[in-house]
Amino acid sequence: MEESSKSYVHSISGAGRLLPSADRWNSIEVDFGLIPTSSVSKESSPLMYAKSYDFRLSVQDKSHLKRFIYVVISLIVVAAAAALLTALLPRKHAGGGSSSGLPLALDYALLFFDAQKSGFLPKSNPVKFRGNSALQDGKWKQDNASLVGGFYDSGNNIKFSFTTAYTITLLSWTVIEYSHKYAAIGQLEHVMDIIKWGSDYLLKLLITSTSSSEPESLFSQESICANDDAKVDNDMACWQRPEDMTYPRPVFKCKSSSADLAGEIIAALAAASLVFYQEDANYSSRLAQTSQTLYEFATKNHVKGTYSEDKDCGVQAANLYNSSSYKDELVWGATWLFLATGNFTYLSYATENFEAAVEEALPSDTGVFYWNNKVAANAVLLTRLRYLRDPGNPYEPTLKTCSDMANMIICSYLSTPNKFSMTPGGLILLQPNKSAPLQFAATAAFLSKIYGDYLNIINIPGANCGSEFFALERLQNFARSQVNYMLGDNPMKMSYLVGFGDHFPEHVHHRAASIPWDGHNYSCSEGKRWRDAEESNPNALLGAVVAGPDEHEDFLDIRNRPEYTEPTIAGNAGVVAALVALVDEPITPRINGVIGGMDRDKIFSKINS
Numbered sequence: 001m002e003e004s005s006k007s008y009v010h011s012i013s014g015a016g017r018l019l020p021s022a023d024r025w026n027s028i029e030v031d032f033g034l035i036p037t038s039s040v041s042k043e044s045s046p047l048m049y050a051k052s053y054d055f056r057l058s059v060q061d062k063s064h065l066k067r068f069i070y071v072v073i074s075l076i077v078v079a080a081a082a083a084l085l086t087a088l089l090p091r092k093h094a095g096g097g098s099s100s101g102l103p104l105a106l107d108y109a110l111l112f113f114d115a116q117k118s119g120f121l122p123k124s125n126p127v128k129f130r131g132n133s134a135l136q137d138g139k140w141k142q143d144n145a146s147l148v149g150g151f152y153d154s155g156n157n158i159k160f161s162f163t164t165a166y167t168i169t170l171l172s173w174t175v176i177e178y179s180h181k182y183a184a185i186g187q188l189e190h191v192m193d194i195i196k197w198g199s200d201y202l203l204k205l206l207i208t209s210t211s212s213s214e215p216e217s218l219f220s221q222e223s224i225c226a227n228d229d230a231k232v233d234n235d236m237a238c239w240q241r242p243e244d245m246t247y248p249r250p251v252f253k254c255k256s257s258s259a260d261l262a263g264e265i266i267a268a269l270a271a272a273s274l275v276f277y278q279e280d281a282n283y284s285s286r287l288a289q290t291s292q293t294l295y296e297f298a299t300k301n302h303v304k305g306t307y308s309e310d311k312d313c314g315v316q317a318a319n320l321y322n323s324s325s326y327k328d329e330l331v332w333g334a335t336w337l338f339l340a341t342g343n344f345t346y347l348s349y350a351t352e353n354f355e356a357a358v359e360e361a362l363p364s365d366t367g368v369f370y371w372n373n374k375v376a377a378n379a380v381l382l383t384r385l386r387y388l389r390d391p392g393n394p395y396e397p398t399l400k401t402c403s404d405m406a407n408m409i410i411c412s413y414l415s416t417p418n419k420f421s422m423t424p425g426g427l428i429l430l431q432p433n434k435s436a437p438l439q440f441a442a443t444a445a446f447l448s449k450i451y452g453d454y455l456n457i458i459n460i461p462g463a464n465c466g467s468e469f470f471a472l473e474r475l476q477n478f479a480r481s482q483v484n485y486m487l488g489d490n491p492m493k494m495s496y497l498v499g500f501g502d503h504f505p506e507h508v509h510h511r512a513a514s515i516p517w518d519g520h521n522y523s524c525s526e527g528k529r530w531r532d533a534e535e536s537n538p539n540a541l542l543g544a545v546v547a548g549p550d551e552h553e554d555f556l557d558i559r560n561r562p563e564y565t566e567p568t569i570a571g572n573a574g575v576v577a578a579l580v581a582l583v584d585e586p587i588t589p590r591i592n593g594v595i596g597g598m599d600r601d602k603i604f605s606k607i608n609s
Contacts, residue, residue, distance in 0.1 A: 103185040105487060105500050106579040108543035110187060112572045113194045115512065115541055118159060118242065119149035129517035129539040133157075133242035137222050138204075140251045147222050147251060150201035153320075154568040155510040157235045157242045159222040161205055162307065162314075162321055165264040166371045167573040168198040169336070170443075172271035173381075174577045177450065181597045184586035191576075192275060196283075199272040202265055203290055207253060220261055220313050221252040239527035241512045247524065254313030257305035261314070262298035263329025266291045267374075270333065270340035274603065288340050295337055298330060299349070324365070324372055327357040332374040335381055342606040347391065351398035354378070358405075367409045367419065368430045369443040371570045379405040380447050384454050389604045410451050411465035413444055414478055423553050425491045426481055435563040438486055438496055438548035442574035445479035449581035452476055453598045476582070483578050486545065491553050497575070498567075499542040506536035507559040509566035513541040514559060531560060541567070545575045 115127040118134045134157070138147030150159045151167070172195055175182060182188035207217040224234040233247035254261060269291035277284035306326050308318035331350050338346035358375055365373040382402040385391070390399070412419035413428060421429050430440040452475035455462070462471040481489075488495040488503065495501035498508060508514070515522055515530045516538045522530070537559070544567035549555040556564045585597030593600040 101487070101500070102483075102579055102583045103187075105483075105497055106185065106576065106583060107187060108497060108499050109545065109572055109576045109579060110190055110194060110543065112541065112543035112545070112567065113151065113197075113569065115544070116151040116153075116569055117149075117197060118152055118157075127542075130512060131243045134159075134222070134245065134249065137249055138219075138251060140249065143251055143253075145204065145207070145219065145251070147201075147204055147219060149197065149204070150222070151198060151569050152242060153570075155508070155562060155566045157223060157240070157245060157511060159201075160317055160321060161202070161218065161220050162261050162264060162317065162323065163371050163568070163570045164198055165202055165261070165268040167569045168195055168202065168268040169264065169271050169332075170573045170577055171195050171198075172268070172275045174580050175275045176271065176603050177453075177598050178580045178583075179599055179602065180586055180594050181580055181583050185583065192279070195272055195275055199269060199287060202268055203286070205265065206290065206294060217253045217255045218258050218261055218265070218307075218313075219251055219253050220258065220307050221317050223249040224316060233524045238524035239511055239515075239531040240522060240524055241515050241517075241527075243512075244521045244523075244527075252313055252316060254307050254310055257310040258307040258313055259298055259304055260323045260326035260329040261307040262294055263326065263331075263333040264374075266294050266298065266333030267329070267336040269294070270336035273340045274605070277605065288337075291333075291337055291340065295333060295346070298333075321371060324362050325357070325360040327353060327360045328374045328378065331357045332378050335378055338607075339603055340606055342608055344391070347395060350378075350382070351395045354382075354398050354402065364431065364433075367412050367444075368440055369447055370440055370574070376405075376409050376447060377443075378402070379409065380451055380454075383451070384603070387454055387458050388600065389607060406451060407463055407465075410448055410463055410475065411468075411470075413448055414463075414470050414474060415465050415468065423549075423551065425485065425553050427485050427490065427549070427553070428482060429551060432551055435550070436547035436566075436568075436571060437551070438545060439568070439571035439574050441482045442486070442545075442571070442578045445482040446574060446577040446581055448475050449479040449578070450598075452479075453581070453596055457595050457598065457600055479578060480582055483575075483582055486548070486575065490549070492549065492555050494549075494555055496546050496548050496555075498544045498546070499540055505546050505557045505565055507557050507565060508537055508541050508544055508546060509559050509562040510537070510541050510544065513537045513539045513544075515539075533559075543572070545572050547571070 111126060114125055115130055117125065117130065118137070120132050120135070121130060135148055137149075137159070138145035147159075151164055152158065153160045153163055171191060175188070175191055175195065179188060182191055205219045207219065224236075235249075238245075238247065269287045273284045273287035273291065275284075276287070304326065306323040307314035308321070308323045314321075314323070331353050334346045334350040334353075338344065338350060357378070361373055361375050365375070367376055369377040379402040382399055383406040386396075386399040386403050390396075421432060423429060427437060428441050428444055429437055430444060431437065451463075452472045456472055462469055463475065486496050488501045493503055495504040498504050511527070511531075514533075514537045515527060546565045546567050547563055549564070559565060583597070586594075593602075
């Protein structure tokens with residue numbers, strides 16, 4: 001073998017010299033010219049075995065030749081048939097959260113929202129065991145509103161405005177940041193359809209005065225969540241498909257106390273306006289304008305307090321979604337409204353009231369992003385603003401506080417010993433005294449990965465956590481570990497995302513999925529036999545992420561144990577966010593502001609430079 005005259009070296013900044021390198025990557029190729037170049041080209045060089053020979057082939061027995069041809073043809077046919085059969089046979093889905101399996105998991109997680117749609121469903125709706133339902137929503141006593149549409153919250157048939165708005169805000173955030181990833185795996189149109197289904201419903205929730213166009217209250221809930229002992233049929237007492245409901249569906253509206261609900265709807269409409277501003281400018285403008293109108297109502301009219309404090313507004317919802325504060329939602333809404341309009345008045349409100357929102361939040365919610373607390377997410381979002389479009393003073397002090405807090409939050413997920421405990425199987429427990437731990441782990445994974453992507457854009461190699469330093473790879477590994485846990489890498493070897501992998505829940509706490517889609521209407525009392533049946537659900541609720549295991553990592557696949565088997569739209573939104581953040585970036589060069597699969601500039605498109 002010919003020796004090469006080339007070596008590789010690399011430089012170290014400040015060293016003032018070249019050092020030997022083991023390979024050619026990140027190095028400079030140097031030709032020392034120690035071996036003279038041949039004057040004979042490779043093309044003209046004689047080969048070692050250049051002689052040629054002539055052979056003469058004759059067939060003595062044609063029957064042998066025919067047999068040989070038949071055998072060859074048969075082998076070709078068999079091979080082709082085997083290849084075709086392999087292509088047509090169903091394949092097992094990738095499990096364990098491998099990179100190749102994440103797009104499929106994301107596809108399924110989005111399908112869950114199609115299963116939760118209420119109202120008139122399009123014929124193209126991919127979930128075939130669902131039909132039109134709740135077509136009289138909004139018609140209740142003196143109210144004659146049109147509240148048809150939206151999403152059923154979970155395994156019941158109730159629609160909560162608060163969690164719907166949270167879901168739309170989070171999904172919109174993911175599209176603004178990762179639209180190129182969604183497009184690369186063919187899911188951009190799908191997720192935008194889901195967002196529009198929700199934002200269309202949110203636009204209906206403002207109740208305007210008869211004498212003016214100014215809002216005077218908000219619809220907070222459609223249908224009742226009384227307990228099973230109620231004498232009147234309702235969503236909790238009955239176990240029915242949405243298509244079979246005949247009982248009254250009361251509406252609840254807020255007047256005196258709903259700042260948190262208003263703030264989350266402001267955020268959702270503003271974020272969604274950024275999703276659609278290129279594809280549908282008129283719709284985007286309508287979303288932004290409605291968001292601004294609601295902001296004026298919530299701040300100038302001083303609608304303080306939480307929606308769940310008001311018996312006419314959210315006392316029913318308090319049983320499931322009791323809001324503990326409202327300032328975090330108003331700051332969250334103002335932040336998104338600033339991004340959606342470029343109006344610095346909203347940024348002023350967000351930065352001036354951020355500390356108050358932090359003080360009002362529950363201590364147990366520190367570092368946790370979910371439907372009840374937006375402080376952690378707001379800190380990460382404002383950190384993005386500081387790092388990539390710094391507006392300077394007078395906003396700098398608060399933005400610096402936000403970036404310090406964001407770093408601290410990420411460190412709390414990673415540091416040893418952790419601020420948060422971990423199960424032996426590796427699931428972070430951000431709310432150890434509450435059920436449904438997966439929803440909290442999912443948003444922690446999302447914040448960790450998206451924060452790492454922000455750092456990557458500005459070429460910061462990782463996070464400093466006191467005396468420890470964590471590279472961006474460590475942030476991604478943490479996020480991936482939580483998603484992998486949900487997809488089957490756990491002591492139960494159970495994928496908590498229905499339909500993904502070989503072992504997943506089959507008794508999901510969900511009315512529509514548990515009752516056969518057989519053309520028969522089942523009454524309130526008849527439906528309970530399906531609730532209590534031991535058989536698997538007749539309809540696979542693909543993509544539903546169930547509540548998950550308890551703190552001991554035990555899981556009961558029992559339909560009537562919702563603390564284990566019930567999915568929610570808020571929980572699924574967090575999982576979608578984590579999945580798309582972790583999906584491999586499209587194979588494209590760093591052009592048009594897309595770095596690591598993230599759109600660097602889209603979120604700032606409304607802010608003048």
